[in-house]
Amino acid sequence: MILLWNDTFISEDELRISKDDRGYHFGDGVYEVIKVYGASMFTAEEHIDRLYESADKIKLIIPYTKDVLQKMLYDLVETNNVIDGHIYLQITRGVVPRQHYFPSEGIEPMLLAYTKEAERPLNQFEAGVKAKFVEDVRWLRCDIKSLNLLGNVLAKQEAHEEGCYEAILHRGEKVTEGSSSNIFGIKGGVLYTHPADNFILNGITRRVILQCCKEIGIPVIEEAFTREQTLAMDELFLSSTTSEITPIIEVEGNRIGSGARGQWTEKLQESFEKKLPQAIGI
Ligand code: PMP
Numbered sequence: 001m002i003l004l005w006n007d008t009f010i011s012e013d014e015l016r017i018s019k020d021d022r023g024y025h026f027g028d029g030v031y032e033v034i035k036v037y038g039a040s041m042f043t044a045e046e047h048i049d050r051l052y053e054s055a056d057k058i059k060l061i062i063p064y065t066k067d068v069l070q071k072m073l074y075d076l077v078e079t080n081n082v083i084d085g086h087i088y089l090q091i092t093r094g095v096v097p098r099q100h101y102f103p104s105e106g107i108e109p110m111l112l113a114y115t116k117e118a119e120r121p122l123n124q125f126e127a128g129v130k131a132k133f134v135e136d137v138r139w140l141r142c143d144i145k146s147l148n149l150l151g152n153v154l155a156k157q158e159a160h161e162e163g164c165y166e167a168i169l170h171r172g173e174k175v176t177e178g179s180s181s182n183i184f185g186i187k188g189g190v191l192y193t194h195p196a197d198n199f200i201l202n203g204i205t206r207r208v209i210l211q212c213c214k215e216i217g218i219p220v221i222e223e224a225f226t227r228e229q230t231l232a233m234d235e236l237f238l239s240s241t242t243s244e245i246t247p248i249i250e251v252e253g254n255r256i257g258s259g260a261r262g263q264w265t266e267k268l269q270e271s272f273e274k275k276l277p278q279a280i281g282i
Contacts, residue, residue, distance in 0.1 A: 002076065034241070057141070140199070175227060
């Protein structure tokens with residue numbers, strides 16, 4: 001497999017990561033995951049825009065234009081002959097002996113991108129998954145797609161240990177998002193989801209879903225809902241680049257709606273599917 005290392009394509013055994021990379025010391029960097037369908041990147045511009053926004057929020061300057069980066073990612077997908085899968089891309093503040101404050105000028109950020117072949121979890125899109133509530137103890141800048149994912153990792157592990165696919169995070173009673181996804185509820189034909197503020201990552205899939213709602217005519221209320229309201233939803237689902245639209249059919253032993261994928265979720269999946277570079281069929 002070929003990797004993108006800064007602006008160079010290298011083989012995996014050529015990769016040399018320094019002990020002094022600030023990604024290791026501090027998780028001081030940002031990342032993106034971009035899905036590839038039928039050899040084409042999906043919503044690449046949106047992901048690249050968000051990467052630059054995240055970088056800007058942590059005062060990290062990416063030393064390439066967006067166009068140059070997009071072209072390098074395009075070449076990476078082509079070189080690795082990825083048909084269905086994704087690109088993982090991260091950029092750290094660079095290599096410098098450990099000190100908390102930023103390095104002085106002249107230290108270049110370190111970019112690494114690789115590809116992974118992965119089939120779409122079609123079964124899961126229909127069968128749905130179980131989830132567990134976990135208190136959201138992360139910091140107050142969840143809008144940044146930061147490499148610091150310890151809060152997310154601990155929540156996911158807690159869910160995983162109970163046989164759940166996802167942790168539904170909540171600050172007090174209010175549900176924010178999943179440990180690696182956004183959360184949506186449908187009640188009486190209306191879609192509810194947390195507003196895109198500093199408490200959640202504004203998912204690219206979330207944005208596509210809100211567009212689908214507009215097209216289908218599903219009213220949307222971007223307002224946080226409580227744990228109690230979560231359990232009383234007719235339908236519940238999560239979204240992410242790799243999980244797309246995945247129904248949540250059970251939360252801590254409580255069946256959501258009928259306990260199976262709901263009709264609105266299915267409609268949204270169909271609408272989402274139509275936007276993919278190559279419709280593959282659910
Ligand atoms: N929230 C969090 C915390 C995430 O990690 C992710 C996935 N990276 C999302 C939401 C969904 O974002 P996207 O749809 O852009 O993958």
